[in-house]
Amino acid sequence: MDIKVKINNHTEPDLVIEEAQTNEPVLSTNPDQVEIDDSHDDLATQSKGCRQRSVNTSAEFGESPQQPPPAKSKARAARSSSHAGQHGAMSIRDQLDDLASRAKDGADRIIHVWRQGWRHTAHQGLPDWLKDNDFLVEGHRPQLGTFANCFRSIFRVHTETGNIWTHMLGCIAFTSMAVYFFSRPASQVRLQEKLVFSAFFFGAILCLGFSFLFHTVYCHSERIGRLFNKLDYCGIALLTMGSFVPWLYYGFYCRLVAKVVYLTLIGLLGTAAIVVSMFDEFAKPKFRPFRAGIFIMLGLSGVIPALHFVIADGFYHAVEHVSLGWLSLMAVLYITGAVIYAARFPERLFPGKFDIWLQSHQIFHVFVIVAAIVHFHGILRVANYRLTEGDCLSDDYVTEYS
Numbered sequence: 226m227d228i229k230v231k232i233n234n235h236t237e238p239d240l241v242i243e244e245a246q247t248n249e250p251v252l253s254t255n256p257d258q259v260e261i262d263d264s265h266d267d268l269a270t271q272s273k274g275c276r277q278r279s280v281n282t283s284a285e286f287g288e289s290p291q292q293p294p295p296a297k298s299k300a301r302a303a304r305s306s307s308h309a310g311q312h313g314a315m316s317i318r319d320q321l322d323d324l325a326s327r328a329k330d331g332a333d334r335i336i337h338v339w340r341q342g343w344r345h346t347a348h349q350g351l352p353d354w355l356k357d358n359d360f361l362v363e364g365h366r367p368q369l370g371t372f373a374n375c376f377r378s379i380f381r382v383h384t385e386t387g388n389i390w391t392h393m394l395g396c397i398a399f400t401s402m403a404v405y406f407f408s409r410p411a412s413q414v415r416l417q418e419k420l421v422f423s424a425f426f427f428g429a430i431l432c433l434g435f436s437f438l439f440h441t442v443y444c445h446s447e448r449i450g451r452l453f454n455k456l457d458y459c460g461i462a463l464l465t466m467g468s469f470v471p472w473l474y475y476g477f478y479c480r481l482v483a484k485v486v487y488l489t490l491i492g493l494l495g496t497a498a499i500v501v502s503m504f505d506e507f508a509k510p511k512f513r514p515f516r517a518g519i520f521i522m523l524g525l526s527g528v529i530p531a532l533h534f535v536i537a538d539g540f541y542h543a544v545e546h547v548s549l550g551w552l553s554l555m556a557v558l559y560i561t562g563a564v565i566y567a568a569r570f571p572e573r574l575f576p577g578k579f580d581i582w583l584q585s586h587q588i589f590h591v592f593v594i595v596a597a598i599v600h601f602h603g604i605l606r607v608a609n610y611r612l613t614e615g616d617c618l619s620d621d622y623v624t625e626y627s
């Protein structure tokens with residue numbers, strides 16, 4: 226007998242289980258394609274009563290040889306043939322029974338896939354919408370079809386494992402830092418500081434969180450992948466905007482007009498970036514330069530207030546009291562990470578050698594986290610300096626624009 230179990234559904238992982246034994250029936254789990262070939266089944270012809278079929282799937286997935294695969298239930302098959310022969314049409318009760326059987330078969334199939342897992346896929350075998358970096362040759366996840374499968378894949382090793390874990394751990398780290406910061410008593414951190422820094426924590430946690438979610442679920446389906454891709458872009462804009470708020474707030478602490486102008490400017494640019502990234506066109510490959518340009522412009526808009534600090538108070542003051550050095554380091558880290566990501570280094574030089582670990586996207590993720598930590602350190606220094614200086618003189622606050 227030959228036993229073949231095939232699951233090939235667009236919303237489920239590509240899974241093919243085959244085991245050849247002589248004189249076994251051919252069985253397909255596809256509800257639209259159930260085949261039972263009894264032509265060589267001597268036992269079936271000799272005893273037409275109850276027949277037992279066991280499908281051995283252990284060869285590839287290590288499951289119990291006695292575990293039945295999800296398939297059209299025998300009861301349903303028997304009922305269908307009986308009714309087709311005797312009455313020609315099914316009664317309402319039979320139809321309900323049939324519906325219940327189909328639901329059970331569907332659930333069995335999901336459980337089956339859940340237990341069996343999925344196979345790694347080569348880049349060439351991926352659907353077009355999952356193809357991103359052709360220098361990563363092997364070890365990709367196929368389309369997984371359900372959120373459960375996607376989240377279970379966090380604990381398996383594949384091309385996205387490093388991307389998922391870097392920003393998941395980064396998100397947990399920044400959430401922990403935020404909880405610690407906001408739980409400080411007012412004698413240590415005032416409400417004003419908590420509100421201003423909340424913009425930074427909000428941006429960092431959402432950016433890392435959206436990125437972690439995107440890398441986890443983007444193989445769910447094309448629609449879900451596209452949605453979370455947009456959230457990933459939104460996260461970058463939110464982190465950039467949130468990072469600017471404490472820096473501009475404390476940097477221009479006594480310069481009301483400049484503070485309002487620059488905060489409004491970054492707010493408008495960031496909002497524009499979010500709106501643009503909501504369009505489906507934005508994620509298409511042909512808009513890659515435009516996409517990169519939007520986020521680089523957003524980040525580099527910080528050059529304008531930085532120059533303002535230098536011109537107004539001198540280079541030394543800008544470095545010492547507005548953390549220009551730390552913020553420059555942060556910018557260098559972001560840009561270096563982005564260049565490595567865009568150049569797809571090192572996998573470009575050694576295709577197939579960095580499929581799982583140390584690929585460019587993972588390095589970019591690590592640079593983003595380090596840059597955000599450097600930025601946090603920088604804005605803490607600016608806030609500390611400003612708060613130890615005491616209140617602004619009222620004349621400065623109103624009239625000093627420079």
Ligand SMILES: [Zn+2]
Nearest residue numbers: 388436586590
């Ligand atoms: Zn990423």
